[in-house]
Amino acid sequence: MQATLLQQLVHLLAPNCCLWCHMQVQQAQTQLCDYCHGHLPQLDLSWVDHNALLLPDVAKGLPRVKFDRLYSLSWYRQPYKHWISSWKFQQQHAAGELLRQLFYQQALLYQQQGGDLPDCISYTPISVKRLQERGFNQAKLLASELAQAWQIPCLSLFQSPDLVPHQIGLNRRQRLDNLKGKIQLQHAALPRHIVLVDDVITTGATLDYLSSLLKAKGVQTVSVWTLAITRAF
Structure with a gap:
């Protein structure tokens, strides 16, 4: 840029x-x-084949997930925690611009280090009502940065016609119950390898649910990209 x-x-x-x-x-x-x-705090994933699921602290917090790979810039800590919250809930777009820049730069570094690129990129959807409230889907904006960096299509694979209740403070089972029937896959023909993007991964429930929809339609590899991961203790 x-x-x-x-x-x-x-x-x-x-x-x-x-x-x-x-x-x-x-x-x-x-x-x-x-x-x-x-x-800036960062996760060096080059020594674990660019896959945070191979880190013990991540594997402990995300057992038996349906996605195959996970890439993140950092743990969910300051200053990322402040910037993500400011962008997502207070519409502070300068923070969003910063996070998008960092995501783009990390995507270029990942490619330079020989990371496996997907066939397409998609993202966690939000309902029309949530989109009207917030004015943007932060996952879609982040996904567009990967698409630009890698010159790979970014597709809207999912739709969320019903409002998914806020997931903050819920455990994994409660989050999965919230999602059932509220997100639908809207593409029939899907490629072999897809990257899914979200801003933060906590219990992994949302991305696990989306991954299960993709795997049921024959997708072989689902990778997840996120700004930050909540650490398991």
Whole structure:
């Protein structure tokens, strides 16, 4: 994402403030200063074949999931926790822009490191009512960053005609009960390998449910990409 001459000029006259330390950023089009960007917490998954499910702390919290691979930028901790909440529930779009930039950069790094690319990308759906309340589907916006980085189609594979109750504070079984019958697969012909995108994975119930729908239609590999994973203790 190269900054245009106009964006560079605007940056020189009125540079952004870093979304974490509030100091001036060094580069146009960025939301973090170089120091904060370099000190972001991150999960190095290159040593486990780019699959967080092979990490003991992840496997403990996500037993017997139906998706095959999991990739995440970080554990669900600060500053990601603050930015995700600000974007999702307070419509602070600067935080969303930052998270999308980080997702895009990580997708490029993953490709450079030889990660297995899917045939297409999809995302967790939200109901029309939820979309009207929030104004956007954060999972769809994140999925579009992967599609742009990898030059792979991003498809709307699911629909949610009924409002899914908020899942915050519910355990895995309660979340699965909430989802039954409320999300439907709307594509008949599906490729071999699909990446599903969501912002945070907690119990894995939603992505597990979507994966089961895809596997029932013959999809061989379901990978999940997310910003952050809630750590099991």
